[in-house]
Amino acid sequence: xxILVVDDDQLxxxxxxxxxxxxxxxxxxxxxxxxxxxxxxxxxxxxxIVSDLNMPLMSGIELFRELREQGLNLPFILLxxxxxxxxxxxxPNLDACIMKDFSMDESLPAAIDAVMAARDAxxx
Amino acid sequence: xxxxKPTLQNKIARLRINFVNQLPVRxxxxxxxxxxxxxxSPINVTALQELHRAFHSLNxxxxxxxxxxxxxxxxxxxxxxxxxxxxxxxxxxSDLLGILSEFLSQLQAQMHILIASDNxxxxxxxxxxxxxxxxxxxxxxxxxxxxxxCDDEPEQVHYLVHQLRFLGYNVEHFTDTSSFRExxxxxxxxxxxxxxxxxxxxxxxxxxxxxxxxxxxxKLPAIVLxxxxxxxxxxxxxxxxxxxxxxxxxxxxxxxxxxxELVGDKLQEPLRILIVDDEPEVAEYHSLILEEAGMxxxxxxxxxxxxxxxxxxxxxLMLVDMYMPVCNGAELAAIVRQIPEYVGLPIVFLSTETNxxxxxxxxxxxxxxxxxKPVVPAELVSAVALRAERMRTLRGLMARDSLTGLYNxxxxxxxxxxxxxxxxxxxxxLVMVMLDLDAFKSVNDTHGHMAGDQVIVALSRxxxxxxxxxxxxxxxxxEEFALLLKDISSDTAEKLVNExxxxxSEIIFNVGQKQFSCTxxxxxxxxxxxxxxxxxxxxxxTALYQAKSQGRNQVVVSKxxxx
Numbered sequence: 001x002x003i004l005v006v007d008d009d010q011l012x013x014x015x016x017x018x019x020x021x022x023x024x025x026x027x028x029x030x031x032x033x034x035x036x037x038x039x040x041x042x043x044x045x046x047x048x049i050v051s052d053l054n055m056p057l058m059s060g061i062e063l064f065r066e067l068r069e070q071g072l073n074l075p076f077i078l079l080x081x082x083x084x085x086x087x088x089x090x091x092p093n094l095d096a097c098i099m100k101d102f103s104m105d106e107s108l109p110a111a112i113d114a115v116m117a118a119r120d121a122x123x124x
Numbered sequence: 125x126x127x128x129k130p131t132l133q134n135k136i137a138r139l140r141i142n143f144v145n146q147l148p149v150r151x152x153x154x155x156x157x158x159x160x161x162x163x164x165s166p167i168n169v170t171a172l173q174e175l176h177r178a179f180h181s182l183n184x185x186x187x188x189x190x191x192x193x194x195x196x197x198x199x200x201x202x203x204x205x206x207x208x209x210x211x212x213x214x215x216x217x218s219d220l221l222g223i224l225s226e227f228l229s230q231l232q233a234q235m236h237i238l239i240a241s242d243n244x245x246x247x248x249x250x251x252x253x254x255x256x257x258x259x260x261x262x263x264x265x266x267x268x269x270x271x272x273x274c275d276d277e278p279e280q281v282h283y284l285v286h287q288l289r290f291l292g293y294n295v296e297h298f299t300d301t302s303s304f305r306e307x308x309x310x311x312x313x314x315x316x317x318x319x320x321x322x323x324x325x326x327x328x329x330x331x332x333x334x335x336x337x338x339x340x341x342x343k344l345p346a347i348v349l350x351x352x353x354x355x356x357x358x359x360x361x362x363x364x365x366x367x368x369x370x371x372x373x374x375x376x377x378x379x380x381x382x383x384x385e386l387v388g389d390k391l392q393e394p395l396r397i398l399i400v401d402d403e404p405e406v407a408e409y410h411s412l413i414l415e416e417a418g419m420x421x422x423x424x425x426x427x428x429x430x431x432x433x434x435x436x437x438x439x440x441l442m443l444v445d446m447y448m449p450v451c452n453g454a455e456l457a458a459i460v461r462q463i464p465e466y467v468g469l470p471i472v473f474l475s476t477e478t479n480x481x482x483x484x485x486x487x488x489x490x491x492x493x494x495x496x497k498p499v500v501p502a503e504l505v506s507a508v509a510l511r512a513e514r515m516r517t518l519r520g521l522m523a524r525d526s527l528t529g530l531y532n533x534x535x536x537x538x539x540x541x542x543x544x545x546x547x548x549x550x551x552x553x554l555v556m557v558m559l560d561l562d563a564f565k566s567v568n569d570t571h572g573h574m575a576g577d578q579v580i581v582a583l584s585r586x587x588x589x590x591x592x593x594x595x596x597x598x599x600x601x602x603e604e605f606a607l608l609l610k611d612i613s614s615d616t617a618e619k620l621v622n623e624x625x626x627x628x629s630e631i632i633f634n635v636g637q638k639q640f641s642c643t644x645x646x647x648x649x650x651x652x653x654x655x656x657x658x659x660x661x662x663x664x665x666t667a668l669y670q671a672k673s674q675g676r677n678q679v680v681v682s683k684x685x686x687x
Binding site: 001002008009011012014015016018019021022024025026045052054056079080081082099100101102104105 | 135136139142143146177180181183184185187188189190192195199202309310311312
């Protein structure tokens with residue numbers, strides 16, 4: 001799958017990329033929300049977005065809302081250092097919200113599978 | 125150098141080390157924001173936000189890498205900061221700066237703990253996450269470089285694909301450019317072998333490479349395999365940035381050496397520099413300059429800690445302050461030079477000493493160079509890099525066999541001793557394999573020494589591709605190889621070596637018009653069971669001898685090492 005990773009922290013971005021590439025995904029990286037929007041404009045083939053929450057200029061939630069406003073309905077997974085439940089309450093339309101921790105090598109692929117399965121269930 | 129593709133674990137381990145190495149810079153930046161906060165009134169809101177972001181980033185990234193103690197401090201700081209930002213400027217608490225600097229010093233303390241524990245490497249090894257599936261030969265699967273071959277005539281490449289697989293490559297074959305493209309976008313290979321001519325275009329293969337580069341922004345390391353010698357095809361290959369051009373039918377051995385050249389120079393380990401300076405700030409400053417240039421730096425502020433640092437960090441070069449309490453730089457250099465292992469270690473002095481006579485007397489103590497304070501960053505970097513790299517090259521030449529690039533006899537023996545000590549300390553298993561080519565003398569006698577070299581190189585290639593980064597491969601003698609496999613059972617090792625043996629026996633060597641193949645026998649011993657290096661070697665040797673006498677082309681596990 002082609003996945004866009006948005007994280008302003010370069011190392012965190014590389015870590016997520018390493019996990020996803022290990023799963024066989026093709027990963028594009030953006031260092032902020034604006035760069036992400038630009039990339040999405042150029043790369044129509046991107047199938048899913050994984051974004052950090054807190055970034056300068058525009059947060060992950062703002063990016064999510066902006067994309068939905070533009071009519072882009074790609075699956076969106078938000079990463080955060082805090083309790084994900086509070087974030088889901090704030091933005092219930094998010095496809096998934098997971099905690100940044102050292103188990104991301106398992107939690108992230110699992111979240112992607114769950115999100116894609118849920119999406120398939122709707123379209124079928 | 126190890127040619128194996130980095131696994132996820134290795135990548136993450138490297139990123140963790142990078143994170144720890146970047147901590148000083150990150151905290152320094154936070155410190156600068158603090159300086160702005162304390163010097164400006166009314167309070168600088170941008171600096172507040174920058175600090176909040178710095179804490180947030182340390183929290184999130186710290187957690188991602190499993191540095192929870194550090195991340196917990198950062199999380200507290202982040203939450204506190206969030207509360208502050210939500211307040212109006214007038215309502216700022218009066219002890220704000222005090223609380224923030226307390227957070228920063230806590231973070232600094234965590235940073236020192238991480239740096240002191242040898243760059244976080246130990247954490248990754250002890251983390252349960254890294255023990256997943258370490259039980260069977262599966263851990264050896266997919267170790268070799270991933271190679272995509274794109275050619276529309278399967279019968280032409282069938283033989284090639286098989287031979288490359290026996291040499292330990294992960295080969296996938298595509299017969300059309302669109303499925304090849306799809307595969308590249310899903311999983312990027314380490315190298316590509318591409319035909320030029322396809323039914324839908326005279327240069328469709330190389331055109332595809334150019335197009336993939338345009339889309340992904342990265343050039344694929346590629347070799348062209350073409351049925352034609354025409355100028356047009358060769359030009360298209362050059363334009364697509366291909367490294368080599370082979371005309372069919374290509375010899376798999378030649379292709380393999382071209383592939384290894386493409387894949388091999390990917391991972392250059394950073395130079396390791398040990399700084400000895402009694403003033404932490406000065407050490408920190410030099411360390412920042414060198415880290416900025418991509419080097420890995422370890423600092424000690426007390427000369428007494430030198431032995432521990434040398435052993436744990438094993439530096440390529442030592443940068444020493446000339447004037448220190450307890451023991452000065454020249455004395456320290458003399459002490460280090462008295463240890464046989466470090467006779468060759470480059471030592472560079474940092475000093476304000478411009479007096480040539482004094483510099484000369486330091487040279488006599490075994491110092492390789494002087495850098496005069498105040499330091500010009502570019503000079504420091506080049507002086508250090510030059511000497512450290514030369515040291516690496518020399519060490520490499522001394523430690524490795526020139527034909528195969530594997531460790532030579534002496535180095536293998538040394539590593540055997542240190543690996544066994546490590547295994548005993550950490551209560552891990554260690555397997556030793558002695559491996560010897562069967563009837564190698566007759567290969568040399570029948571086909572010549574060039575053919576013999578071909579066989580040795582092929583076996584070393586297979587071993588490099590199939591074993592893990594952490595395993596040790598040595599050329600022990602003419603046609604004898606020694607392997608050290610860490611933390612696996614003798615059953616797994618036996619299964620693995622048998623797989624290698626079967627693959628190797630399928631490799632076909634070409635000498636002129638003649639073809640031949642070759643086999644090997646192997647003996648396996650292990651710790652626990654054999655508890656001394658000499659016992660391990662003897663037991664593996666005896667098992668190997670038994671394998672030979674039972675008819676060769678087989679693997680025997682030593683009975684002397686039953687657990």
